[in-house]
Amino acid sequence: MSASDPIAYLPRIRSYYAALGFDAPYVWAQFDGVPFQPLLKPLSACRIAMVTTAAPYQPGKGDQGPGAPYNAAAKFYQVYAGNTDKDPDLRISHVAIDRQHTTAEDQNTYFPLPALRRAVASGRAGAVAPFFFGLPTNRSRRTTIDIDCPDLVARVKAVHADAAILVPNCPVCHQSVSLAARALEDEGISTVIMGCARDIVEHVGVPRLLFSDFPLGNAAGKPGDAASQDLTLKRALDLLEHAQAPRTTVQSPLAWSTDHGWKLDYCNVERLSPDEIARRRVEFNRGKETAREIRETLR
Numbered sequence: 001m002s003a004s005d006p007i008a009y010l011p012r013i014r015s016y017y018a019a020l021g022f023d024a025p026y027v028w029a030q031f032d033g034v035p036f037q038p039l040l041k042p043l044s045a046c047r048i049a050m051v052t053t054a055a056p057y058q059p060g061k062g063d064q065g066p067g068a069p070y071n072a073a074a075k076f077y078q079v080y081a082g083n084t085d086k087d088p089d090l091r092i093s094h095v096a097i098d099r100q101h102t103t104a105e106d107q108n109t110y111f112p113l114p115a116l117r118r119a120v121a122s123g124r125a126g127a128v129a130p131f132f133f134g135l136p137t138n139r140s141r142r143t144t145i146d147i148d149c150p151d152l153v154a155r156v157k158a159v160h161a162d163a164a165i166l167v168p169n170c171p172v173c174h175q176s177v178s179l180a181a182r183a184l185e186d187e188g189i190s191t192v193i194m195g196c197a198r199d200i201v202e203h204v205g206v207p208r209l210l211f212s213d214f215p216l217g218n219a220a221g222k223p224g225d226a227a228s229q230d231l232t233l234k235r236a237l238d239l240l241e242h243a244q245a246p247r248t249t250v251q252s253p254l255a256w257s258t259d260h261g262w263k264l265d266y267c268n269v270e271r272l273s274p275d276e277i278a279r280r281r282v283e284f285n286r287g288k289e290t291a292r293e294i295r296e297t298l299r
Helices: 009-019 113-121 141-158 171-186 198-204 226-242 260-264 274-298
Strands: 047-052 080-083 131-134 163-167 190-195 208-211 248-251
Touching (some): 009 171, 009 198, 047 113, 047 141, 113 226, 131 141, 141 171, 163 226, 171 190, 190 198, 190 226, 198 208, 198 248
Parallel strands (some): 047 131, 047 163, 163 190, 208 248
Antiparallel strands (some): 080 131
């Protein structure tokens, strides 16, 4: 990989979990055909819904703040809705973002509602849907396809959205929103994904992807930089409006840093000692058990 290349998450993650002792590699979703719904009206007249994999803050569920370690207790397992007339308190401690090179201190880097409001105020887009929607990050593709996607589609249709912006965070989040984008397009709702894991989204097959070559957790722009957040949202809207065919990927012109060394660290077993790999194996298994316990309470 050259310094300018995006991270190849699929092989990186495969090697990482093999080193942790999981022999059977995860099978990522992949489709040959891709649905594609052009906008049926000018973007300036479109109502846009936002879909996120971020989780509402849950007091009593451990550290979920900036710089928090991975927190399986903060996960959610069902599609949820929140009002867009105020800023919610959403966190991403429950997913595998890049914790070495980002801290998730600025919610606007993974939930671009303020930028979307500004685009509406400027006349670029018609309206923000009255609710945004949270999509679970589920390793079970079948659960995402059979349960979460139909629920999400019904909710987005209920608010009469013409289009949806989907913003993932971790690698599996990118698969989940890709499956959701496909389901929404099948129902006549145009979509654009704002993501940082290009190879995962393109492996699944989606209509439109705005790719930001940033650490996971920053698909909507740089932290503390409203100009970069507005530019990233603008590029996503441009893609939503002008894409002519499915599998259209556009890369943001923004760079995270002049130093591309951050790309070498995420889930890279070549940079981990045997002791660190063993520690992460224990941590991963503990997180799986916590998630299993939570799912049991939801049955």
